[in-house]
Amino acid sequence: MATFKDFRNKVKPNWCPGCGDFSVQAAIQRAAANVGVEPDNLAVVSGIGCSGRISGYINSYGLHGIHGRALPIAQGVKMANKDLTVIASGGDGDGFAIGMGHTIHAIRRNIDVTYIVMDNQIYGLTKGQTSPRSDVGFKTKSTPNGSVESALNVMEMALTAGATFVAQSFSTDLKELTTLIEKGINHKGFSLINVFSPCVTFNKVNTYDWFKKNLTKLTDVPDYHEENRMQAMQTLMEHNGLVTGLIYQNKQQPSYQEMLTGYSEKPLAHENLHLDEEQFNKM
Ligand code: SF4
Ligand code: MG
Numbered sequence: 090m091a092t093f094k095d096f097r098n099k100v101k102p103n104w105c106p107g108c109g110d111f112s113v114q115a116a117i118q119r120a121a122a123n124v125g126v127e128p129d130n131l132a133v134v135s136g137i138g139c140s141g142r143i144s145g146y147i148n149s150y151g152l153h154g155i156h157g158r159a160l161p162i163a164q165g166v167k168m169a170n171k172d173l174t175v176i177a178s179g180g181d182g183d184g185f186a187i188g189m190g191h192t193i194h195a196i197r198r199n200i201d202v203t204y205i206v207m208d209n210q211i212y213g214l215t216k217g218q219t220s221p222r223s224d225v226g227f228k229t230k231s232t233p234n235g236s237v238e239s240a241l242n243v244m245e246m247a248l249t250a251g252a253t254f255v256a257q258s259f260s261t262d263l264k265e266l267t268t269l270i271e272k273g274i275n276h277k278g279f280s281l282i283n284v285f286s287p288c289v290t291f292n293k294v295n296t297y298d299w300f301k302k303n304l305t306k307l308t309d310v311p312d313y314h315e316e317n318r319m320q321a322m323q324t325l326m327e328h329n330g331l332v333t334g335l336i337y338q339n340k341q342q343p344s345y346q347e348m349l350t351g352y353s354e355k356p357l358a359h360e361n362l363h364l365d366e367e368q369f370n371k372m
Contacts, residue, residue: 090122090125090127091121091122091125091126091127091128092122093115093118093119093121093122095122095127095128095148096117096118096121096122096128096131096147096148096149097118097147097148098146098147098148100145100146102114102142102146103142104139104142105289105290106289107287107289108139108213108286108287108288108289108290109207109209109260109261109284109285109286109287109288109289110139110140110142110143110207110260110286111260112260112261112263112266112286113140113143113178113205113207113260113266113284113286114143114146114147115263116260116263116266116267116270117133117143117147117176117178117205117270118147119263119267120267120268120270120271120274121149121174121274123267123271124174124271124274124275126174126274128148128149129149129150130172130173130174131147131149131150131173131174131175131176132149132150132151132152132163132166132170132173132174132175132176133147133149133150133151133152133176133178134151134152134154134159134162134163134166134175134176134177134178135151135152135153135154135159135177135178135179136154136155136156136157136158136159136178136179136180136183136184136188137153137154137155137156137157137179137183137214138156138179138180138182138183138212138213138214139180139207139213139214139288140178140179140180140183140207140209140213140286141153141154141159141178141179141180141183141214143178143207144178150173152166156183156187156188157179157183157184157186157187157188157189157191158188158191159177159178159179159183159184159188159191159204160177160184160188160191160192160195160202160204161191162177163175163176163177163202163204164195164198164200164202167200167201167202167346168200168346171346171352171355174203174274175201175202175203176202176203176204176205176274177202177203177204177205178204178205178206178207179206179207180206180207180208180209180212180213180220181206181207181208181209181210181211181220181221181222181243182211182212182220182221184204184206185206185220185221185222185241185243186220186221189221192204192281193246193250195279196247196250196251196252196279196281197250197251198279198345199251199253199278199279199342199343199344199345200278200279200344200345200346201276201277201278201279201344201345201346202279202280203270203273203274203276203280203282204279204280204281204282205270205273205282205284206243206281206282206283206284207260207284207286208222208243208283208284208285208286209285209286209287209288209292209295210222210223210224210227210240210288210292210294210295211223211227211229211288211291211292211295213288213290213291213292216230216291217229217230217288217290217291217292218230218231218232219231219232219236219238221238221240221241222240222241222243223236223238223240224236224240224294224295225237225238225239225240227294229291242325242329242330243281243283243330244257244283244325244330244332244336245322245325245326245330247281248318248321248322248325248336248337249322252279252281252337253276253278253279253280253338253339253340253342254272254273254276254278254279254280254281254337254338254339255280255281255321255335255336255337255338256269256272256273256280256281256282256283256334256335256336257282257283257284257285257330257332257333257334257336258282258283258284258285258333258334259284259285259300259304259333260284260285260286260287261297261300262333265306265333265334266282266284269282269334269335270282272335272338276338276340277340277343277344277347278339278342278343278344278345279344279345285300285304285333287300303331304331304332304333305328305331305332305333306332306333306334307324307332307333307334307335307336308334310324310332313334315334315335315336315337315338316337316338316339316340317337318337318339321336321337324336
């Protein structure tokens, strides 16, 4: 059985020292090992941005896709090979700006893919512009007088779009993040995990200290029940989205694959390798 070390490769990440993405990478590697996935049974698909490099830093199948398109690729990979555990990953700019249409439709489609967003509330790779997750008043090169747009509350959006698994974590909380990724992988359907992953180089407002002061763990919220969608929404609104933990899970709703006629009888991808032409054409 693979350990987290088996998910390491020899590529040295070129993230800035202190970038939150290092911990997200470690959490994915640990979670994959903990749920019993083997490196050749895991596919990590990423979009464009600093965080998009993550697919190259994990010993698994990987694809560094195009901007905002991690999810269409990841969903295609899963549908083509149901045997794979598929993780899609990227940043808040990638997933919640150019990729937002895909995010919403992936949520409502409920294909069995785990989507991990490294949310630093800024565009890091292009050296610091506001993202859909930047707060009002946030000053960057693109908003020298402060942003006048409100930040998207992604977790609330996911709940209203019909998400069956919604979680949020903080990159320094490796234990919580690893557990949430394990739960996301084991969830039968689409799982969205938003991770506050500070950009130490360009975001001087939403720092590690800022998150430590402002985040509330759901385990500290009295009588919180993750299967209660109404309570999830209310709690998010009360805390301005700044909560961590498993926000909502619906285990009853079948996944896209379970709903799709004939999909479960479809042969595994490795069984397809020996089809003759006639069999191939029938697929
Ligand atoms: Fe991380 Fe920001 Fe550096 Fe990009 S620019 S690697 S997001 S710290
Ligand atoms: Mg970003």
